[in-house]
Amino acid sequence: MQQRTQHRIIVLGAGYTGATAAGRLAKRLHRDDVAITLVNAEPDFVERVRLHQLAAGQDLRPRPFGEMFAGTGVGLKLGKVTGIDVDRRTVCLTEADGGAAELEYDTLVYALGSGWNDHGVPGVAEHAHEVASRPGALRLRARLAGLAAGRQVVVVGGGLTGLEAATEIAEARPDLDVALAVRGALGDGLSPKGRAHLHKVFDRLGITVHEHTAVTAVEADRVTTADGATVPAAVTVWTTGFAVHPVASASALEVSATGRIVVDPTMRSVSHPDVYAIGDAAMAMGPGGKPLRMSCASGTPTAWQAADAIAARLTGAKVPDTPIRYFNQCISLGRGEGLIQYVTADDRAVSAALTGRLAALYKELVCKAAAWAVAHPTLGLPTRRRRLVADPARAGAASPAPASA
Template identity: 80%
Template sequence: MQHRIVVLGAGYTGATAAGRLARRLRPEDVTITLVNAEPDFVERVRLHQLAAGQSLTRRPLAGMFAGTGVDVTVGRVTGVDVDRRMVTVLDADDGTRELPYDTLVYALGSGRNDQGVPGVAEHAHEIASRPGALRLRERLAGLAAGQPVLVVGGGLTGLEAATEIAEARPDLDVALAARAGLGDWLSPKGRRHLRKVFDRLGITVHEHTEVTAVEAGRVTTADGRAVPAAVTVWTTGFAVHPIAKATSLEIAGTGQIVVDRTMRSVSHPDVYAIGDAALAMGPGNKPLRMSCASGVPSAWQAADAIAARLTGARVPTVPVRYFNQCISLGRREGLIQYVTADDRAVRAALTGRTAALYKELVCKGAAWGVAHPTLLPARRRPVVRRQEAPAAAVRTPA
């Protein structure tokens, strides 16, 4: 009987895991089903570009995984029963089906986090999803010259959104509100370059500003100020998909699934969680941040661990570490902040046009890796551990 692997979510992490599993395991031994709400792979790291009016390459999942042995199912996950080992999926025709699994890879990712601030859901736009980016795109296209656009959130997503919009629409009055100082986690060189770009693009920065309410046409800050905003873009972090909370999986206070070093659930050994959905510890015993930089290595780790356990091989545990933070600042500027293994900035940083090209290569490389799942070599071949051969071992390809 074939071992049934179901992967939930086809973002960077889920698609990467499915492709890597297809390379590591034989189709006669396993079935791999990849479930996603949309028929296309979405380059989430480019959604600020989509919102600013640019066109992105369409990447149908069916074409990407044709001939790989991965079965793509388009549908929205509405429930996961980890006791019955069953996933409930609602398809485009509102039909419900159940998918049984032997191993589940949970990669449903995250969306906007409103931080409990009143008015965000009703009046703010988000770019954590393709539909959200398209709604923002339409709204920005309808703005007249001089109207104010406020990006709330001074993290990587906020910086990229503010600069992309300001570059694409120099006729708008773009501002950014950050709870701390602008880029205060960066190196001195990184901070100087960031301010230089913001000044050149004419972006107003409200530093040390906490937004406490969002209304139509403005936001209110903790110190009682009203900041005008014909459009508010909310980028204050991410909240994980809520499905996991309704299961008996061990969940952290963040809503993430608690996993071990192999990305395996600590409460249900047949479930793996990767990317934003997982609470995994990185260097310095610090939780990995929600990002593509964490998600893709976690997908490699989970896929390699699953393949090793199914084939009776040694289970690899390669620590996920950071090397840099890649920030696009429009199409012509960028910032590559080099960091320690646990994601703390060091003095070195790459800036300007070279950094923009670097970031573009990183984005293209990530998309290429997902779109060509069978062309990448496996990171490590399993080594048979005869003393720990599993009861239902399968074979690894020659």
């Protein structure tokens, strides 16, 4: 009898989405049939939604992947992804010791996520700090720790990351002069109740808000705005959105203008059916034909979608069709305050909002649940692993899914 060949599944990136997808695939598929490899530059999981806490001086619980995936059948490969050849179906890595490696795949799950986006603004790369990565949060932490009382910290960007960073820093260091610069009004996109609570918290924490202010340059001790004014800033924190990893756009994959991989509703690349993209790396459409925003709220459902679709196609089962929708936006405003803004399926604010200490507890439970799900990747799913269909080495590259999949 011909020996059965294992189907090689490589997952690039072990953030919320990549780690979730790898664990879910391990639970769905029979271990004798698949070899699942999770590739990541660091040996432990980073709780990205808590990096503003890390920057403000709090310590986060370590979560080593070796412990998280012990006994699951998921293998961990440490290395930095440097390239993808989708025609040869290979991934190039730089390993921890500086050596080069090449991995072959039958199915690829691209989950390299995103980093901060300086938008080409002069001085940002040289002088600003970011909280989109652990190294960046740690650099900001060290800088804030050495900052004398009364010095100015300017957070640029009025999105959720900016709101959380400004309030966390102001609460942890009430001796500092914290300001937030936003292009529009504070709380744009929130309900009237949400905006009112945001103003209340900012006033209590003593955070100065520069509304309708576009920052056009950053220097070591100040930021310059579009009208030529300057705002003193011993530390500038840049939170004006995210940019995806550039590896995908350097490949033959079809990507959007911003470098995100264009996918179908099952997170499958529209140009290469053996590649799936999830999380911030995917240009996935949500309710109303709107792209899903870069967030953990979008990423985790895309990981479920991709893992279930891959497992179904490899085993000959029906591909699930589960629309992704939003329910709320969870915003921490320091350790004792929060804001839960309820939204429509396509992420538009409704009048209802939860505020105060109860909202802070809600957000904390969401963060803990997300980390727990990653740390226990195979729990809570059916225990029966399905066997692959014949010729598993090519099942991932089967004909594109029908429009309803």
